[in-house]
Amino acid sequence: EAGVAQSPRYKIIEKRQSVAFWCNPISGHATLYWYQQILGQGPKLLIQFQNNGVVDDSQLPKDRFSAERLKGVDSTLKIQPAKLEDSAVYLCASNAPRGGLSDEQFFGPGTRLTVL
């Protein structure tokens, strides 16, 4: 089966610019996650969707970050405006159909963002 797809793979922008990342999860996976992975740290959950509804966005900096999952399939994460500290790899992951706590996540290759 096809894996989690993300684009672009790399993005370089200047601070105060806007950027958007796209994710297409594995077909049939109801739960979708966006993570931020700063160099030298583990992934940090930004937002979790179940179908097209938000399950948890408590760690999403809502003043500048937004995410949507229209139609419950692919998703877009946006940063507007970007700051230097947003430089990181943004990972998208999805869960097996049940999307439960005990299910492992399947990760995409990530988008490496550099903010200058």
Next chain:
Amino acid sequence: AQSVAQPEDQVNVAEGNPLTVKCTYSVSGNPYLFWYVQYPNRGLQFLLKYITGDNLVKGSYGFEAEFNKSQTSFHLKKPSALVSDSALYFCAVRSYASGGSYIPTFGRGTSLIVHP
């Protein structure tokens, strides 16, 4: 709040020798524990998980992990290391958190280097 600690930034081992990558956790409820591996420029890949039952769980590529409730640990092990095992390893936990959330929490990662 739940947390995961990986006390070693780097583990060095000779090929053919046994390896251990350490992980300890702190949660308020019953934990669901996971190990993931990350190769350069790629997303995380699932290795194994502990949900309930036997404290020794076996996973992909010959890896296994032992759940120790009294020590709140979930160390990753392999009897005989391969050079191809060199990668970044992440421990993760999910459990009930205050406010009703189940945010996946990752450790900061341990770089495993297997020398020929």
